Amino acid sequence: xxxxxxxxxxxxxxxxxxxxxxxxxxxxxxxxxxxxxxxxxxxxxxxxxxxxxxxxxxxxxxxxxxxxxxxxxxxxxxxxxxxxxxxxxxxxxxxxxxxxxxxxxxxxxxxxxxxxxxxxxxxxxxxxxxxxxxxxxxxxxxxxxxxxxxxxxxxxxxxxxxxxxxxxxxxxxxxxxxxxxxxxxxxxxxxxxxxxxxxxxxxxxxxxxxxxxxxxxxxxxxxxxxxxxxxxxxxxxxxxxxxxxxxxxxxxxxxxxxxxxxxxxxxxxxxxxxxxxxxxxxxxxxxxxxxxxxxxxxxxxxxxxxxxxxxxxxxxxxxxxxxxxxxxxxxxxxxxxxxxxxxxxxxxxxxxxxxxxxxxxxxxxxxxxxxxxxxxxxxxxxxxxxxxxxxxxxxxxxxxxxxxxxxxxxxxxxxxxxxxxxxxxxxxx
Amino acid sequence: xxxxxxxxxxxxxxxxxxxxxxxxxxxxxxxxxxxxxxxxxxxxxxxxxxxxxxxxxxxxxxxxxxxxxxxxxxxxxxxxxxxxxxxxxxxxxxxxxxxxxxxxxxxxxxxxxxxxxxxxxxxxxxxxxxxxxxxxxxxxxxxxxxxxxxxxxxxxxxxxxxxxxxxxxxxxxxxxxxxxxxxxxxxxxxxxxxxxxxxxxxxxxxxxxxxxxxxxxxxxxxxxxxxxxxxxxxxxxxxxxxxxxxxxxxxxxxxxxxxxxxxxxxxxxxxxxxxxxxxxxxxxxxxxxxxxxxxxxxxx
Numbered sequence: 001x002x003x004x005x006x007x008x009x010x011x012x013x014x015x016x017x018x019x020x021x022x023x024x025x026x027x028x029x030x031x032x033x034x035x036x037x038x039x040x041x042x043x044x045x046x047x048x049x050x051x052x053x054x055x056x057x058x059x060x061x062x063x064x065x066x067x068x069x070x071x072x073x074x075x076x077x078x079x080x081x082x083x084x085x086x087x088x089x090x091x092x093x094x095x096x097x098x099x100x101x102x103x104x105x106x107x108x109x110x111x112x113x114x115x116x117x118x119x120x121x122x123x124x125x126x127x128x129x130x131x132x133x134x135x136x137x138x139x140x141x142x143x144x145x146x147x148x149x150x151x152x153x154x155x156x157x158x159x160x161x162x163x164x165x166x167x168x169x170x171x172x173x174x175x176x177x178x179x180x181x182x183x184x185x186x187x188x189x190x191x192x193x194x195x196x197x198x199x200x201x202x203x204x205x206x207x208x209x210x211x212x213x214x215x216x217x218x219x220x221x222x223x224x225x226x227x228x229x230x231x232x233x234x235x236x237x238x239x240x241x242x243x244x245x246x247x248x249x250x251x252x253x254x255x256x257x258x259x260x261x262x263x264x265x266x267x268x269x270x271x272x273x274x275x276x277x278x279x280x281x282x283x284x285x286x287x288x289x290x291x292x293x294x295x296x297x298x299x300x301x302x303x304x305x306x307x308x309x310x311x312x313x314x315x316x317x318x319x320x321x322x323x324x325x326x327x328x329x330x331x332x333x334x335x336x337x338x339x340x341x342x343x344x345x346x347x348x349x350x351x352x353x354x355x356x357x358x359x360x361x362x363x364x365x366x367x368x369x370x371x372x373x374x375x376x377x378x379x380x381x382x383x384x385x386x387x388x389x390x391x392x393x394x395x396x397x398x399x400x401x402x403x404x405x406x407x408x409x410x411x412x413x414x415x416x417x418x419x420x421x422x423x424x425x426x427x428x429x
Numbered sequence: 430x431x432x433x434x435x436x437x438x439x440x441x442x443x444x445x446x447x448x449x450x451x452x453x454x455x456x457x458x459x460x461x462x463x464x465x466x467x468x469x470x471x472x473x474x475x476x477x478x479x480x481x482x483x484x485x486x487x488x489x490x491x492x493x494x495x496x497x498x499x500x501x502x503x504x505x506x507x508x509x510x511x512x513x514x515x516x517x518x519x520x521x522x523x524x525x526x527x528x529x530x531x532x533x534x535x536x537x538x539x540x541x542x543x544x545x546x547x548x549x550x551x552x553x554x555x556x557x558x559x560x561x562x563x564x565x566x567x568x569x570x571x572x573x574x575x576x577x578x579x580x581x582x583x584x585x586x587x588x589x590x591x592x593x594x595x596x597x598x599x600x601x602x603x604x605x606x607x608x609x610x611x612x613x614x615x616x617x618x619x620x621x622x623x624x625x626x627x628x629x630x631x632x633x634x635x636x637x638x639x640x641x642x643x644x645x646x647x648x649x650x651x652x653x654x655x656x657x658x659x660x661x662x663x664x665x666x667x668x669x670x671x672x673x674x675x676x677x678x679x680x681x682x683x684x685x686x687x688x689x690x691x692x693x694x695x696x697x698x699x700x701x702x703x704x705x706x707x708x709x710x711x712x713x714x715x716x717x718x719x720x721x722x723x724x725x726x727x728x729x
Contacts, residue, residue, distance in 0.1 A: 065469060065690040072472040093470040184585055185673025187691050239579075244562030246585035246674060255563055387470070393691045401675030404587045412675075415491075 024052045025325050026077035028067065030060045031273075031312075032252075033344055040343040044332045051325045061188050064389060067317075071095030076317035078326040084121045084311045085382040087131030091124030097316045098128035102327045108132060109334055115352045118311060121382050131313030132330055133350035137271045138307045139193060139251075140295045140371040142278060142364065147266035147292075150174050156296035160198065160231060163267075163299045167240040170266045178240045180265030182256055183232065183403055184249035189396030191232070193251070193308065194269060196395075197298050198228040200306035200376065206391055206420055209380045216384040216428055218421050225413035229402045236403055246403060249396075257281060260293070269298065271310070272360055272368050273346045279361045295367025297374065309375040311350050385427035386420055394419050456706075463700035469693035476696050483700035492676060493684070493701075500660060500680040501708075503591050509655045512599050513648065516606030521640075523607070524614045545604035552601040553668045560584055560593055585674045594678060598665045602658075606651050613647035614640070653716055660709055681705045 029037050034057055041053045056077055058066050064086060070076040076095060090096050103113055109132075113119070122131040143156055151169035167178025182190040199205060199220055208219035235241035242265075248255045252274040259265035261281045270278070279291055297305040314333060316326045333339050336354050340347065348355055357369045381388050398416035402409040463483055467476025487493050522528065523537050544552065559565050562580035571577045583593040617640070625635050641648075663682035666672060672679040672687060679687070681701060689698030 065693075068469050068472065089470045094473040185675055186671040187687075242562075243586075244580055244582050247562060247582045249671070258563075387693060390692045393687065397673065397675050399675075400673050401677070404585065404674045404677060406587060406675050406677050 022050055022052050023322050023325050024054060025079065025320070025322050025329065026054045026056055027329060028056045028058060028063070028077040028080040030058055030063045030081055031347075033346060036343040036345075040333070040339045043338055043343075044329060047332070048325075048328060051328065053329060061186070068093060068095060071317055071319065074319040076319055078317060078320040078322055079329050080315055080317065081134065082131060082313045082315055084118050084133070084309075084313060085378050085388045087122055087313055087315055088124055088382055089387060090315070091126070091128070091130040095318055096124075096130040097318050097320060097323055098124070098130060099132065099316065099327075100129050102323070103129060106327070106331065108331060109351050110336065111351065111353050117350050117352060117355065118309065118377060121378065122313060131315045132334055134312040134314045134334060135344075135347040136309060136311035136350040136355060136372075137273065137348060138309055138368065138372045138375040139197075139269055139271050139298070140275070140307070140364070140368045141267055141298055142260065142270050142275050142293055142295050142367075143267045144260065144263060144265075144292050145294050147174055147176055147263065151266075156294070158297075158300055158305075160201070160299045160301065164231070164234065167235060167267070168238070171240045174266075176263065177242050177259065177265040179235055179267040179269075180241055180245060180256065180259045181232070181235070181269060182248035182250060182253055183236060183241065183246050183399070185396050185400035186249035187393055187396075189249050189392070189400070190251045190269075191399040192392045192395045194232060195225075195228050195399060197269070197307055198231060199224060201299065201301040201303050203301075203303040205380070206395070207380045207384045207386050207424065209384065216380055216386075216424060218417065218424060220417070222410065222414040222417040225398075225416055226402075226409040229399055229409040229413060232399070233403055233409060246400075252277065261285060263292075272348065272357065272364070275364050275368070276346050276361060279363060291361070291363050293363050295364035295371070297367065297371040305371065305374050307371055307375045309372070309377050312347075384424070385429075386423045390423055391420060459699045460703055462696055463703045465696045466694075467696040467699070469690065469695055472695070479696065483697045484704075486697065487700055487704065492679075495676065496679050496681055496684045499678060500682075503595070503678075504662070504666070504680050505656055505660045507591075508595050508598055508659050509652060511595055512603055512606050512655055513652060515599065516603055516610055516651070517644070517648075519603065519607040520610035520614055524611055541604050541607060544600050545602075545608075547601060549601055549664050550668060553597060553665065556593075556597045556600070557584065557669065584670050587674070587677060590670060590674065590678055594666065594669055597669055598659070598662070601665075602655075606655065609647055609651055610644060613644050617643045649720065653713070656712065656716075657709060660712075661705070681708075 027041065031037070034055065038055055041055060045052060060083075063080075063082075067076055067080055067082075068090070071090075071093065072095075082090070087096060091098075102108075107113070109116055113129075116122075116133045117136055118133050122129050122133060124130050141156060147170055148154075148156065148166065151166060151173045153166050153169070157163040157166045163179060170176055170178040181194055184190075196206070202224070204220040204224050206218065206220060207216055209216050236243055236246065245255065251270055256265075256268055256270070257274065257278055260268050260278045268274075268278075275293075275295060279293055282289075282291055282293070298307055299305065314330045316323055316330070320326050334349070334351070336349060340349055340354075345359070348357060348359070357365050357372065359365075360368055378388065381391070394416055398407075398412040401407040402412040406412075407415070462476065464478060464480060465476030466479050466482075519541070523534070523541065528534055528537060547555075559567050560583040562568055562582045565580075567583070568580035572580055581589060583589045621639055621643075622635065625639050630638065661682055662680075663686065666678055666680050667683050667686065670678045672683040682705070685698050685701045685705065688694045688701060
């Protein structure tokens with residue numbers, strides 16, 4: 001009995017000392033694939049028994065302010081997942097640790113730092129690197145081929161006017177919604193993206209930069225903004241996008257996914273991860289039916305078809321006590337095997353040698369591949385003096401005001417133009 | 430005597446300590462911030478002094494006038510009025526002879542407590558589902574009965590969003606108002622009512638000359654408390670509509686949040702907070718001095 005007790009105490013002591021030797025770092029992850037990411041982290045812990053990773057969850061809509069609040073008091077997580085546009089302003093806020101020394105010491109990525117995309121967004125204003133591009137994505141038009149065919153369309157429309165006409169035809173001939181987009185208002189509304197795609201295709205932009213590193217300026221007029229609002233509003237007014245979508249804000253909302261899966265809507269503008277979600281949900285519900293979906297680029301105008309080259313970055317907080325361990329985790333996560341091959345499979349890596357949409361379901365891979373070729377960087381939106389978050393909120397709310405008739409589209413557009421111009425004038429040094 | 434003073438002072442010291450640390454200091458800090466351009470992205474370096482610039486922007490902003498209107502008229506005046514009127518009606522109903530006759534007091538009081546026991550976040554989620562245009566039970570009933578052709582996006586349509594929001598707030602907070610009025614009604618001696626009835630007073634006269642004067646102190650307290658709670662409320666509006674559609678339901682509390690944590694303008698957001706506190710202080714003082722002084726003396 002005594003021996004048993006002694007053995008127990010010895011084992012307990014060993015466990016306690018082992019626990020003391022272990023370093024615990026926190027990883028803030030905002031995507032819905034938390035269980036899959038946890039599996040990847042388990043593999044990391046197996047390969048690095050001295051490091052334990054606590055997975056923290058925050059929604060994307062809360063992630064930015066939550067991190068900044070925590071960083072201000074030195075309590076931010078060690079590693080965090082950010083949108084492409086965040087490292088620069090976060091580094092200016094003193095919330096992030098520069099990564100240059102770590103990159104120099106161990107290298108990063110399967111073919112080195114130079115092979116990462118969107119590198120310009122990873123730099124702070126001080127010229128140091130604050131983020132490692134993790135994944136990349138863009139949005140394309142996901143559509144139901146059968147519904148389009150029933151409306152008389154063998155090919156996906158290539159202009160905004162054609163898309164409008166196709167939506168009308170779909171409603172008239174099938175009774176289903178055409179282009180079912182979320183028109184609701186929240187802190188991070190979908191209308192931000194859709195408005196940008198429209199104005200970018202025409203060569204306009206909320207913020208642009210004069211050539212040769214010149215001044216930033218608002219490159220869209222109030223009338224042009226109103227034109228974009230009126231375009232989308234016409235779908236709602238004429239019932240070709242259900243009015244119920246006025247209460248839907250996010251691109252991956254259940255209403256949008258369900259609308260496509262059930263065939264109640266024919267067209268959606270979604271990032272590739274949501275495209276995969278829609279196809280998987282369809283296959284699960286109708287295992288015997290062929291998948292009716294395909295993807296195509298957004299409609300084009302004088303400036304072609306333009307969406308954003310989006311993505312995620314990984315950064316280390318300034319307050320991290322374990323930057324070496326945090327860096328190990330970043331290196332692990334940015335290596336394709338096993339994170340992207342086994343667990344986090346809905347996403348495309350942001351490194352040129354492995355940046356391929358071939359891993360997407362074959363039904364939508366060609367459409368997304370075509371779209372990413374013409375996708376543009378957020379560029380002046382991130383590097384310029386008006387924060388994306390400010391514009392995102394302002395554009396979404398202005399569109400919402402126009403859609404519900406609180407303001408005319410012209411008034412909403414004029415107010416929005418004034419707000420962005422003021423913010424730009426205030427912050428441009 | 431001196432010993433007593435020392436004892437009292439030492440007993441009050443912890444209270445003052447906590448008040449200074451957790452109320453006076455943050456308030457002062459917020460007031461100072463409101464005169465700076467402090468940004469969410471520059472919290473470490475702090476904000477630069479901008480004088481009254483934030484306040485000037487605020488008073489000249491058209492959007493802020495809408496925010497004031499939404500907060501004072503829709504959220505507070507209409508919201509509190511609905512609650513007080515319904516609370517009174519429900520209190521009369523639940524203390525009525527009919528309820529007593531059929532021994533429904535216990536059941537009705539338990540049912541009354543259900544909304545109050547429901548946390549606001551749960552209440553909001555349940556109502557959002559019920560009001561959902563796609564799967565919400567209210568739209569299913571409306572379209573099923575043929576009253577409307579198309580489902581109504583209650584929380585995204587200008588004509589419906591405020592009534593829907595006030596319905597949710599009222600459902601969740603009405604029980605407290607009702608219970609307070611019920612407690613007051615139960616302290617009303619039966620003899621007074623009987624005397625009134627024997628004198629031939631009609632029901633309306635009883636309400637005007639017996640019930641309401643008796644309920645007045647309770648009404649005064651509930652109006653004051655409900656106004657403070659409602660005016661400062663963030664949870665219901667933000668979680669139900671996110672201040673939208675557009676900025677249609679933006680109120681002062683959500684404006685503080687949007688400006689501070691979405692737009693990142695903590696200085697401006699602090700100025701909105703200061704104005705908010707000033708309005709409520711002014712209301713409280715006015716209400717206590719003009720309307721409620723006599724009634725509150727009876728209560729406290």
